[in-house]
Amino acid sequence: MIPAVLDCDPGHDDAIAILLAAGSPEIDLRAITTVAANQTLDKVTLNAQRICSAAGISVPIARGCARPLVRPLYVAEDIHGESGMDGPAFGSITVDVVEDHAIDVIHRNMPATLVATGALTNVAAYLTRYGTSAVREIVLMGGSTERGNTTPYAEFNIYVDPEAAAIVFGSGVPITMIGLNVTHQALVTPGIVAQLNELGSLGRICGDLMTFFAATYREVFGFEAPPLHDPVAVARVIDPTLVTCVEAFVGIETTGTFTRGATVVDLHGRLGRPPNAQVAVGLDVDRFFDLVVDAVRRLS
Ligand code: BDR
Ligand code: CA
Numbered sequence: 001m002i003p004a005v006l007d008c009d010p011g012h013d014d015a016i017a018i019l020l021a022a023g024s025p026e027i028d029l030r031a032i033t034t035v036a037a038n039q040t041l042d043k044v045t046l047n048a049q050r051i052c053s054a055a056g057i058s059v060p061i062a063r064g065c066a067r068p069l070v071r072p073l074y075v076a077e078d079i080h081g082e083s084g085m086d087g088p089a090f091g092s093i094t095v096d097v098v099e100d101h102a103i104d105v106i107h108r109n110m111p112a113t114l115v116a117t118g119a120l121t122n123v124a125a126y127l128t129r130y131g132t133s134a135v136r137e138i139v140l141m142g143g144s145t146e147r148g149n150t151t152p153y154a155e156f157n158i159y160v161d162p163e164a165a166a167i168v169f170g171s172g173v174p175i176t177m178i179g180l181n182v183t184h185q186a187l188v189t190p191g192i193v194a195q196l197n198e199l200g201s202l203g204r205i206c207g208d209l210m211t212f213f214a215a216t217y218r219e220v221f222g223f224e225a226p227p228l229h230d231p232v233a234v235a236r237v238i239d240p241t242l243v244t245c246v247e248a249f250v251g252i253e254t255t256g257t258f259t260r261g262a263t264v265v266d267l268h269g270r271l272g273r274p275p276n277a278q279v280a281v282g283l284d285v286d287r288f289f290d291l292v293v294d295a296v297r298r299l300s
Contacts, residue, residue: 001028002237005109007064007102008230009037009118010047011080012087012213016206016292017117017141017230018048022057023295026238030109031060033102037119037160038076039084041066044118045097047085053094054205055299061095064102064122068161076156079216087212088205103129110134113237116168117141117230119157124164127171137174141233143250143263144180145279149221154261155180158252162261166252175277176236177250179263182243182280183229186288188214190225195293200300228292235288236280242291244282247275 004027008014021029032052034045041063048061067073080086098105103126106114111134116123123138142157142165150159158165169175188210197207210226217226236243249271251264265279 002026003028003030003109003112004237005031005033005106005112005114006234007033007035007106007114007116007118007122008048009035009039009044010051010085011038011044011118011230012085012209013228013230014038014117015047015051015085015209016228017234018051018057019055019206019299020231020234020292020295021115022055022059023299024238024291027234029059030112031062031105033062033064033105033122035064035102035118035122036066036073037157038080040073040075043084047083049093049095049097050085050090053092054090055202058095060098060105062098062100062102062105065125068119068121069124069163071161074160078220081212085209088208090205107134111136114138115233115237117233119160120164120168121161124167127167127173132171132173135173137176138168139176139178139233139236140168141178141183141230143177143265145265145267145281146181148262149180151258151261153259155263158263159261162252162254166254169250169252169276176245176280177263177277178233178236178243178280182283183232184227185283185285186228186232187225188228192289192293196296199296202300203296206296231292232283232288235291238291242284242287243280245278245280248277248279249273249275250277250279
């Protein structure tokens, strides 16, 4: 089993990432830490409690940073709704939040793989406070080798806190970057939603999450089906062969006039800088969705 901490901002796709991590025998999920991004810290933390309560997941949940390192918070209400996880009706909360700060909880659970599916504020704060030596690897959903989804060049998680991303990518810790160029292949088709809906009450919650997510992706981006970004990072930890990667230098644009938050991926080595990341370039989509559905089935 691979020990892992999941740092997230639930968020529809983060919720499925939590289920995939907790419902897969390959991963020993030690803690869930929350960071403000898709919605405020209070909302995303409540959402982590909601999905864990619905699924009977009892790992520690810890609150992290309420805002980016130097910028005001920018949330994705247009995609995730007012609660940050609009759509399903959730039952009562049965899991508490621990008192300690996320970065102390991350520290306590190292050595482990750190999976990050929100803005990188907690991860940067953790590395700054405790250093890099105990982290085995950071697998993050963020960035792109191509265009962005929040501005023409910036993906949301990096856009929200580019200074944190610059710290993480400059840290020297082994990083795997799962960007939009790959997550946009993981489209939740009506067939996948139907499979989820068959898996009892938890499956129907997943189905309702994906139905809401599909509606906002159709409205905002004109997508026919929504991309299941964050679980791809978890899937990479479960089975690295699912995601094809290449080594490259990734620079983070923190000051561009139009490009703040862009991930500048030097695929052809033109900058002459040493690689600092494994960058995802391919995904086995069918096997990925099999993992997701199997994990929800196990938790149901
Ligand atoms: C990322 O942004 C968030 O809205 C999603 O949860 C995902 O982590 C995709 O750009
Ligand atoms: Ca997320």
